[in-house]
Amino acid sequence: MTHKWKLGSLAAAAVALIAVFLFANMIGSFDYVFPRRVFKVLAIVMTGGAIAFATLVFQTITNNRILTPSIIGLDSLYMLLQTFVIFAFGSMSLSAELNFIFSIALMMVFVALLYRLMFKREGRNLYFLLLVGLVLGTLFGSLSTFMQVLIDPNEFMRVQDKMFASFNNIRTDLLLFAAIGLALIGLYSMRFMKFLDVLALGREQAVNLGIPYDYTVKRLLIIVALLIAISTALVGPITFLGLLVANVAHQFMKTYRHSLLIAGSMLISIIALVGGQLLVERVFTFSTTLSVIINFIGGGYFLYLLLRENRT
Amino acid sequence: MKKRYLLIALVLLSFVSLFLGVKNIHPLDLFRLSEEQLQVMLVSRIPRLVSILVAGAALSISGLIMQQLSRNKFVSPTTAGTDDAARLGILVALMLFTSASLIEKMIVAFVFALAGTFVFMKILDRVKYKDAIFIPLVGLMFGNVIGSLTTFFAYKNNLIQNITAWLQGDFSGILSGRYEMIYISIPLVIVAYLFANKFTIAGMGEEFAINLGLKHKQIVNIGLVIVALVSVVVMLTVGLIPFLGLVVPNLVTIYAGDNLKKSLPLTAMLGALFVLFCDILGRILIYPYEVPIGLTVGVIGSGLFLYLLIRRKAHDA
Amino acid sequence: MIEAKHLSKSYGGKPVVEGVSLRVEKGKMTSFIGPNGAGKSTVLSMISRLLAQDSGEVLIEGKEIGQWKSNELARKISILKQSNHINVRLTVRELVSFGRFPYSQGKLTAEDWKHVDEAIRYMDMQDMQGKYLDQLSGGQNQRAFIAMVIAQNTEYILLDEPLNNLDMKHSVQIMKVLRRLVDELGKTVVLVIHDINFASCYSDHIVALKEGKVVREGSVDEMITTEALKQIYEMDIAIQSINGNRICVYFT
Structure with missing residues (x-):
């Protein structure tokens, strides 16, 4: 009881x-x-x-x-996408709906590729999968950083808003x-x-x-x-x-x-x-x-x- | 991998590096440089080359030392929280001592980096499951945690873009008068070389080292101090260069084995060569602009790291 | 009957098991012996579907192992590996109750609990059934896992070095239990075992592997001979008969 x-x-x-x-x-x-x-x-x-x-x-x-599970690179990929959108399109950004769906799709494609790569041969260690994801996450992080530095400070504020979950x-x-x-x-x-x-x-x-x-x-x-x-794309x-x-x-x-x-x-x-x-x-x-x-x-x-x- | 070839490649690329840039200087002009060209050489090109060579060599060596001491091929300043701790330290220095000199910032950052690395080594002791792949996973998570602390303070003080920009590895800002701190790495590298044999023994385990009459703790501490100091110095002058300390030593030990006395010079040379190559690549890719070194090494380095991982798996699977 | 046909497995280009064919008779205790690196555990893992073979096939009662439904197979055959470290904090009784999963899918009936109680009694662990596994010694842990396998109530029970890290008393205790499983309950027990004297005293049938191949198999009388052991271990081993058991003297 x-x-x-x-x-x-x-x-x-x-x-x-x-x-x-x-x-x-x-x-x-x-x-x-x-x-x-x-x-x-x-x-x-x-x-x-x-x-x-x-x-x-x-x-x-x-x-x-x-x-x-957040460490397999999904967070960094999401940030990369958000940074890229603002970097590439500036203020005339994607609509929220499009961004939401696109984020989910991109994350799922990434995961599908990652799993595919890892499960192609039997006996792959799960930690190996995670480490690969984490390393790719760091890579996405470097790419985001590169773009974040180039963005002008006003637009960076909008990237920064995306960096943190918000309800x-x-x-x-x-x-x-x-x-x-x-x-x-x-x-x-x-x-x-x-x-x-x-x-x-x-x-x-x-x-x-x-x-x-x-x-x-x-x-x-x-x-x-x-x-x-889904939850990352939402909040x-x-x-x-x-x-x-x-x-x-x-x-x-x-x-x-x-x-x-x-x-x-x-x-x-x-x-x-x-x-x-x-x-x-x-x-x-x-x-x-x-x-x-x-x-x-x-x-x-x-x-x-x-x-x-x-x-x- | 012959030393000779590495050396030749290094010299060749160094020349390329010196004569590459928006300000056109022809190699044939070397002995009849105009006043202005000489100025460019002394203020920008030579400092840049020197800091590339030193940063590349020193970071690779610190990676090698960490791998030896932690007995894990995938540990490096990037995968052990050292970089993230140093970053937090720099932020703290920025917040608390706004008017601090570079040296003061360095000291604060050094204390943080050292503490972070020690904590990681403590964690290594505690973690019972010492899978070669699990350890760097823990290290990267640990780094992420420290990163979240950094974000917490940076957000409160509106310093996020600031610190992001400042700490991105980038040689383009290297000018005479603003990079000399990197020379601190040179004596550290020499000390590392002097201690090479002891690091090798320490890497065979505490019992083994004690059996051979070595003060294991002391050797480990010296190694970690070198690693932390090098990381901080390079981060403050150049910025963050991820994966360098991971990839280069691994490539070297594949060919040269784990005897530090032998692999250390090779690691230093290959490290310098690798950074030099990435820097030149970054300078010609979108000429006349530059891709910062943090990004080029990040991309090529993580690719190589994944290759090493998969290669290792193929070997024991 | 379990039948292995031409099983092969290699790791990173190195063959560990090469063309192993063997049969495990019902209602008998079969031991796999052989020097280190002979591929004993690998064969056992392949027979029990923990490891996929590179080539060859495993038939359980005439049906290819991959053709079985996982759940049905778990009621037919159970496997216990040598290292049974688990991350979950469980009591002995909770662990043993997991043995009923193939029957109940987690919702245990009164019938299931009866099996759990019987298994605990069989291993003589009633007084410690409420204790957590991490409070017990290595030997007690091993017994708890065997109790789980007993609760699983399969016809075939496969064990990989069940005596590993156990002292003499517990080793004998476990071998006696396994023998009782065969004699009283009609189970088929297959085990990988290092100590050839235990194999000699308790098994019905012995299979010897060496360098990934079956070098010899037969009854205890056929296998525990100086000549056979010479072929398997490349050592001269004298055999003494003590109380009707064939004991190998290999210490000097």
Whole structure:
């Protein structure tokens, strides 16, 4: 029962924070402010949930708690695209819809190529895939830097806005599109959920226990990449959010059962994001951004994990 | 890989480098330079060549030392958080001591780089799973974390584009009077050479080194100080040159093995040659403009790194 | 019956297993022996689908291993490798319950739990079933994993060096359990084993590999002879009969 109790208190905390976020400190007309806040909360719940889920699954597949799917180069690729768009087209930029779809498409093409390259021969080590992704990410980073230096300071401010995830100006049509996408992916991934507990035991045990290992892992990796791509395209990169919430979920839930872990990490993610957004809006009054705070905390926590006697 | 050929290539490319640029100077003019041409040579071309050679050699050597000490072929200032820590240090220096001289900035950055590298080595000790590929993964993640701290402060102080621009590896800003700090690397390289044998032994493991009567900790610390200092000096004068310390030593050790006494001079020469080549390439690609060295080395270096990775996989798969 | 036909595997151009053909009889204990690098573990991994062969085929009860559904195969054959480090913090009982996954897909029925309890009893681990694996010694861990395989209740049980890192007492304990699995429950056990005396005392059938090939196979009486061991290990090994067991004396 303690697990249920834990999940219950997480859910209560999440709901309470959302309520505070929605209703507290309402200045100006209700009809104007309230719908905007609702949209923000929706965006947070969606992306927070998607990132938490993706990271947890990713860590289970890789059997490693200090990895996050954001590092395979998706964040850097997104930044490269955003920088390029502003570099090439300047102020007459792409429409938000086009940019959204184009970002997702580009990230998926990248992931497809990466996976193709890696899974062409059996027995490729997953860490190898990650390292290749990370190196390519660094390469994308150099290219972005090159363009960022050449852009004039006013336009650079627009690149800089893209560098940090933000829930402030999300278009409703994109939100709807992302919601449908995430829901479909969620539905598809249901069939693999029962495998996760066993996958956590490692490849050999999973094969022994009758899981179609290669098939499952490939599908799950694509699911993970899609989730990250959609949430990144929607709000921007939050590299260390997943790492933070997946590990907190493991520590808090103290179980091997993924049904509980996933629910827990999604709730924690929502709590972190809504809480963070409250801080940014009402305490820092927008002097910093949510993703900077999350990356700061997540990054610090990551260091703590590494320096603690770790069990990987 | 003969030293002789490397040397010849180095001399040839050095000449090309000296006579390449918007201000046309013909090699035949060398002994009857006009006042203006002499000025260009002394103020811009020669400092540029010197800093290229020194930066290339010193960074490659520091990569080699790191790989030896961490006993992992894929560790280098780029993949161990050294670069990112130095960057954070420079930012802190910019924020706290706005009027600091270059030397003061260097000291702050050095302290950060050294601390970052030490933390990484500590992490290496703690991580039980010492897969050759996992370690650089941890290092790059570690670097990303430090990077996020840098971003946090840079964002608050509106310094993001500033620091991005400043730290991008670029030789075009090298002028006499603004690059001399890079000479600090030269004695460091000499010290590295003197300690080469000891680094080799330290690289065989702590027990092994102690068994041979070596103060393992001390040797490792000397190595890390050299690495951190070189990284900072090059970063402050030239900027960030990613993957250099990774690719060059790996190419050399494939042919020359892991005995530092033998591979160190080769690494230095190949490193200088590689940077020189990339710099010339960057200068002619979009002439009369320049592609900064950070980008050319970044592109060619990451390509080579991936090649090395795949090659290694092909060997043991 | 498990049948391997002309199995080959090479790593980076170096052949590790070359044209290995063998049969594993039902209801027997078969041991793979041979010097280091003979390809024993590689053969076992290929037979158990952990590793794909470069050429050749593996037939489980006449059906090619790739033709089996993964889930059905997991109810037919189980494999335990020598290093069983897992990243998840589990109790012994939780680990053993994973053995029922092929039957229940994670939702264990009362029937499944009965198997779990039986397996724990079989390995004599009732008093430590609530303990976490990382609190146990290497030998206890090994026993917990074997209990999981027992709960999996497959006809064929494959083990890669199950005695690795175990002291004498635990080695004997595990070999006795494996023997009981064959004698009492009619299981087929295949194991890779380094200690030829254990192979001699407990197996029904011995397969000797050397340099990636099967050099010899047969019953204990045929295999544990000075002449056969000379061929396999290139050592002169005297055989003594003690209490009806053939013991190899190779220490001097």
